Amino acid sequence: MESTACTSIRKCPSCSGERAEILTGLRFRVFDDCPLEGSFSFVSCLSCGFCYYDTPSRAEAFEAYYRGNAYYFSAATAGSGGCSEGELKRYERTADCISRYIDGKGRNIFDIGCGKGGLILTLKSKGFSNLYAVDALPECVEYIRNNLGIISEVGRAENLPFPDIKPDCLIYSHVLEHVLSPRDVLMEAWNRLEEKGLVYIEVPDASRYGEFSGFPLSELYLEHVNHFDIEHLRVTVESMGFSTVETGDKILEEGTDAAVPCIYGLFRKSEIKAEIKPDLKLASVLKEYFSECEKSRLYGVIKEIALSGKPVYVWGLSQYAQLLLGQTSLGDCCIKAYVDGDVHKQSKTIGGMRIFPPDVLKEALPSDYVVLTGINYRRQMRLYLDSIGFRGTEIRLQEEY
Numbered sequence: 001m002e003s004t005a006c007t008s009i010r011k012c013p014s015c016s017g018e019r020a021e022i023l024t025g026l027r028f029r030v031f032d033d034c035p036l037e038g039s040f041s042f043v044s045c046l047s048c049g050f051c052y053y054d055t056p057s058r059a060e061a062f063e064a065y066y067r068g069n070a071y072y073f074s075a076a077t078a079g080s081g082g083c084s085e086g087e088l089k090r091y092e093r094t095a096d097c098i099s100r101y102i103d104g105k106g107r108n109i110f111d112i113g114c115g116k117g118g119l120i121l122t123l124k125s126k127g128f129s130n131l132y133a134v135d136a137l138p139e140c141v142e143y144i145r146n147n148l149g150i151i152s153e154v155g156r157a158e159n160l161p162f163p164d165i166k167p168d169c170l171i172y173s174h175v176l177e178h179v180l181s182p183r184d185v186l187m188e189a190w191n192r193l194e195e196k197g198l199v200y201i202e203v204p205d206a207s208r209y210g211e212f213s214g215f216p217l218s219e220l221y222l223e224h225v226n227h228f229d230i231e232h233l234r235v236t237v238e239s240m241g242f243s244t245v246e247t248g249d250k251i252l253e254e255g256t257d258a259a260v261p262c263i264y265g266l267f268r269k270s271e272i273k274a275e276i277k278p279d280l281k282l283a284s285v286l287k288e289y290f291s292e293c294e295k296s297r298l299y300g301v302i303k304e305i306a307l308s309g310k311p312v313y314v315w316g317l318s319q320y321a322q323l324l325l326g327q328t329s330l331g332d333c334c335i336k337a338y339v340d341g342d343v344h345k346q347s348k349t350i351g352g353m354r355i356f357p358p359d360v361l362k363e364a365l366p367s368d369y370v371v372l373t374g375i376n377y378r379r380q381m382r383l384y385l386d387s388i389g390f391r392g393t394e395i396r397l398q399e400e401y
């Protein structure tokens with residue numbers, strides 16, 4: 001894969017550098033009402049090696065996206081703050097890590113980007129009493145306030161609510177990969193924290209993309225604009241006046257199709273800002289990852305479907321489906337209908353085409369194809385196809401590859 005240097009639209013989220021190497025281009029076919037741009041470059045900073053999306057979308061667009069994305073409340077997948085068995089195990093590890101370094105259960109702890117509150121509820125069960133939940137989505141805040149009995153407010157990581165409360169610990173679990181400026185978030189954290197206060201950060205591990213998934217590029221999400229390995233996480237946080245207390249790794253939804261390698265760090269507020277030095281290892285790893293993805297037989301299978309001209313149902317309008325529609329020949333197929341079981345998504349359109357509930361598949365003809373792009377729900381989807389006597393042909397995206 002040939003790479004190209006450019007002046008980036010975004011300054012580097014880690015060192016504020018302005019020159020970057022383009023690692024690959026990405027194209028999502030987003031919902032028609034999505035305020036975010038679906039096409040941009042995935043780049044690596046030429047000064048420090050940090051890897052990120054060079055998206056033209058600005059902060060206002062991301063704020064509108066999160067405010068209007070009720071899917072984060074209805075989602076049952078990993079990272080939405082729910083209480084699945086796998087998520088509960090992860091919360092336990094997080095709570096145990098924080099407990100090791102906080103002296104007393106009465107310390108003020110904020111969970112920023114809390115989703116439906118699974119982590120903060122775990123902390124409550126361990127005896128922590130002064131807990132505060134922050135999320136951009138009003139539905140999540142109302143749910144936590146009314147059902148979990150925990151103080152919650154709508155807010156942004158760059159401008160935290162509860163101005164009269166001095167936090168002892170700030171939690172950013174699967175937040176920093178979403179924000180345009182991690183430096184602004186960390187500056188707000190430093191300014192708000194008590195002396196020697198703690199910051200807990202957890203993010204996907206970009207150095208291990210492709211390790212668990214047989215689906216090319218499935219680790220890439222539209223709103224995951226920053227991509228960390230442990231070294232870039234550590235140096236980015238330390239450069240903003242924090243010292244490293246503990247780092248480690250986890251698996252998001254271990255043992256499931258949704259398994260994602262993650263890294264975490266616990267950092268303490270200090271007066272020393274570390275120097276950011278170049279580290280190009282992650283860029284090299286991601287180049288190899290993109291190269292392997294391009295070799296996937298899945299791309300060829302989808303191209304054959306497009307060339308056949310046969311009608312296709314696309315079932316599961318996940319972000320991965322949107323990436324396949326933009327990045328592969330799936331978008332060139334003769335799409336008969338988009339299908340999704342989420343009522344929120346059924347209110348949307350893609351390229352002017354509405355999204356139907358799954359019962360539309362009862363109308364499929366023997367000559368029709370269905371592509372199951374909701375990769376975390378394939379077992380349930382296949383059971384449904386069996387139950388309705390689906391007459392078409394399922395195109396499997398993983399098992400043969």
